[in-house]
Each structure stands twice: as C-alpha cells, then as structure tokens.
Amino acid sequence: MKSDISYTTEEIAKLLKISKLTVYDLIKKGALPAYRVGKQMRIDAVDLEAYKARAKGRQTVSAHPETSEPSFATPSSLASSASRSLVITGQDVSLDLLAKYMEKSSPAIRPLRSFVGSLDSLISLYKGEADIVSTHLLDGDTGQYNIPFVRKLLIGYSCVVVNLLSRSAGLYVQRGNPWKIRDWSGLGLPGLRIVNREKGSGARVLLDEQLRMHGISGRQLIGYEQEETNHMSVAGKVASGEADVGVGIEKAALLVGGIDFIPLVRERYDLVMLKNQDNLPWIEQVMSILQSEAFRSELQNMQGYDTSITGQVLYET
CATH class of the missing domain: 1.10.1660 (Multidrug-efflux Transporter Regulator; Chain: A; Domain 2)
Structure with a gap:
C-alpha cells in the first residue's frame, strides 16, 4: 500500500x-x-x-484582492512543527554524540544529520540550509584551521566558531610502509598510487594544500581522481592493497586495522553557527553541552580525540 x-x-x-x-x-x-x-x-x-x-x-498564480499582485504560498x-529542527553537517561520529545530547537536553529540538564535507558545510550555512556545521579546513598560507575560510565565506554574517575536538591527521600507508614515506614530500615518488577524498572535504583541502606547498602536481599522482566519501573508505582502499597511500585521520586507521598511520598535522575540528535572535537560545544550549564534563568525558572515551580545548570559542563576530 x-x-x-x-x-x-x-x-x-x-x-x-x-x-x-x-x-x-x-x-x-x-x-x-x-x-x-x-x-x-x-x-x-x-x-x-x-x-x-x-x-x-x-x-497557480492568484491575484491579491487589494494589490492585484501575484500571491504565492511559502x-x-x-x-x-512543534519542535525546532536543526541541521548538523559533517561525518564525524562526535556529531552523532552531540545530536544525542541535544535531544536529551531539549525535546523542542530535533537534530537532523547531513553528511557533507567541510567546504560544502560552510556553503550550506551561508545559504541557510544548515544550522550547525563542522569544518576542518587548513589554510596552507597561514597554517590556520577554519577561521580564514569562515572570514571569506561568511562575509556580512555574525557567527561563532567553537572547537568540538582536535585530532591527528596524516597518511595511511600499507603495513610496514613499503614506500618508506616519512612526510608530505613522499607523495611525489614515481609510481605511487593514491586514493583521494571528494572535492570540498577537509582531507581533500589538506592534501591539495600540501601538494601545492611541496610543488607536487596532483595530475602526476596515480589515482588522484579516485575519490571516496569518508576516511574509513580511504583507509579500506589502502588496507586492501588497491592504493599505496591516502589522507585521513588516525581514528579511521585504528578502526580499519591492517595499515600504518603517519601523523603529520594536528587538525582542529570546529563547529560554526550563525548568531541571530532566533538562534541564540539553542547556541547557548550547544555551548553548555560542549563545556559539560559528561559530554567531554564521553568524547574522550572515543579513541583518537583530544578534548583539551573542546567548547572554547575561537572566533566570534
């Protein structure tokens, strides 16, 4: 039926x-x-x-009785709806934990999860299609995470950037590191096969920024056009031998197993929220959750996360 x-x-x-x-x-x-x-x-x-x-x-356009102008329903x-729906973007499991805490603390809030990358998340916030967006975008020229992108993309908006967690990012390589890769410059080795992330993801931006700074062209990398949509899939391709190297976070390497992880950067995983009168009440609630001992303790129990600055406001306009 x-x-x-x-x-x-x-x-x-x-x-x-x-x-x-x-x-x-x-x-x-x-x-x-x-x-x-x-x-x-x-x-x-x-x-x-x-x-x-x-x-x-x-x-169907109908004329307004007083103005004779077309009238459309919105x-x-x-x-x-009796509850307020909030769209949370990003793929990390810590966001599921945040959504759980939000539901528990207020039945009037209904978190909705959207699994999109960091850059697309900021764009969706700009377009009014998301409420809480997660991002881990490295600006290679300044060495800063997220804030340079927020300043460029959210011009004219009042917003707040608060840390969710920090985590180790780097390269997945096959067990024993047969290519003897030690740092980003190793990506220039002839014949190396890479598995990439989708455009707009934080891992893709990290890779492209490092390639740019090390003078390596993505076009010379075998498999540069092969894209996966999450860290686990990238780690899995390396573990199966379909690729020699991939970019991602340590947590995925621990979960997949069968590969080695080369830590190269400590990346900041932040939340970005627009500030206005309608949003301020639930923003305060989110801040309260992030700064609570219960949330931080549960986050710490998830291996691979650093909560030393969780809940700290890093940028505000």
Missing part, C-alpha cells in the same frame, strides 16, 4: 531532483514532515505526495 511506503532523504532528493541539503531545508521549515528511524530520517510517501500537491498549487505557511 502507498501509505506503507517511506523514503530516505537521499531517495527524496533523487525523486524531486534536488540536493539532499534542500530536502533537509524543507524538513527544517516544516514543509516536508519527517521522522527518525535510528540515525536515519524517513519521509512517508503520503507526505511526499501532499507536498508535491501543495507545490503544484503554488504554481513553505513555512504550509506546515508547522
């Missing part, structure tokens, strides 16, 4: 031919009812059909 069918956000995005972030935006505005099954958001087929019917209705006027 049609009423028994439900879809994931990815399936809705394909059916409507829109981005997944746009689907989250519709859910956040209450235009597309959704519910959680485990970590996954689901949308019933009947609710999708109702949304499409309303969308078709908005295509998504927020079509549906309302």
Whole structure:
C-alpha cells in the first residue's frame, strides 16, 4: 500500500531532483514532515505526495484582492512543527554524540544529520540550509584551521566558531610502509598510487594544500581522481592493497586495522553557527553541552580525540 511506503532523504532528493541539503531545508521549515528511524530520517510517501500537491498549487498564480499582485504560498505557511529542527553537517561520529545530547537536553529540538564535507558545510550555512556545521579546513598560507575560510565565506554574517575536538591527521600507508614515506614530500615518488577524498572535504583541502606547498602536481599522482566519501573508505582502499597511500585521520586507521598511520598535522575540528535572535537560545544550549564534563568525558572515551580545548570559542563576530 502507498501509505506503507517511506523514503530516505537521499531517495527524496533523487525523486524531486534536488540536493539532499534542500530536502533537509524543507524538513527544517516544516514543509516536508519527517521522522527518525535510528540515525536515519524517513519521509512517508503520503507526505511526499501532499507536498508535491501543495507545490503544484503554488504554481497557480492568484491575484491579491487589494494589490492585484501575484500571491504565492511559502513553505513555512504550509506546515508547522512543534519542535525546532536543526541541521548538523559533517561525518564525524562526535556529531552523532552531540545530536544525542541535544535531544536529551531539549525535546523542542530535533537534530537532523547531513553528511557533507567541510567546504560544502560552510556553503550550506551561508545559504541557510544548515544550522550547525563542522569544518576542518587548513589554510596552507597561514597554517590556520577554519577561521580564514569562515572570514571569506561568511562575509556580512555574525557567527561563532567553537572547537568540538582536535585530532591527528596524516597518511595511511600499507603495513610496514613499503614506500618508506616519512612526510608530505613522499607523495611525489614515481609510481605511487593514491586514493583521494571528494572535492570540498577537509582531507581533500589538506592534501591539495600540501601538494601545492611541496610543488607536487596532483595530475602526476596515480589515482588522484579516485575519490571516496569518508576516511574509513580511504583507509579500506589502502588496507586492501588497491592504493599505496591516502589522507585521513588516525581514528579511521585504528578502526580499519591492517595499515600504518603517519601523523603529520594536528587538525582542529570546529563547529560554526550563525548568531541571530532566533538562534541564540539553542547556541547557548550547544555551548553548555560542549563545556559539560559528561559530554567531554564521553568524547574522550572515543579513541583518537583530544578534548583539551573542546567548547572554547575561537572566533566570534
């Protein structure tokens, strides 16, 4: 029966031919009812059909009785929700922990997870499609993480950057390090096979910045165009022997096993939130969670994380 069918956000995005972030935006505005099954958001087929019917209705232009100007319904006027949905972007498991704490501390908040890279996360924040974005973008010229990108991309916005955690990033190599790679310059070795991350991810930016600073062209690397969408997949390709090296975080190497990890940078994994009157109450709640002993203790129990500056405001406008 049609009423028994439900879809994931990815399936809705394909059916409507829109981005997944746009689907989250519709859910956040209450235009597309959704519910959680485990970590996954689901949308019933009947609710999708109702949304499409309303969308078709908005295509019909009706004149306003007083102004004779076209009048259109807006998504927020079509549906309302008792709880406030907040889209959290990023792929790290620490964000799932944050979402859990947010749900526990306030039933009026409904966290929605969007698994996109660091650069795309900042762009989605700029476009109003996300609320709490995670980022770990290295600016090679300054050696700073995240803040140079926030300054460039969020011009004119009032925002706050707060640390979630720090972690070790570097290179995955096969067990025993047969290529004897010691640092970034080793990526220039002829014949070396690499597995890459998708454009816009923090690991991809880290790699490209290091290649630029070491005078190595990505085009000379075998497999540079081969992209994976998370650290675990990159580590897995190296572990299986399909690649000789990949860029990622230490935690994935520990989980995958069968590979060696060469730590090269200590990267900062920060949260960025826009400040306005509507957001201030839940921003205070997020800050309270990050600075709580319970959250930091649980985060520390996840191997590979440094919580020494967790909850510290690093930049604010």
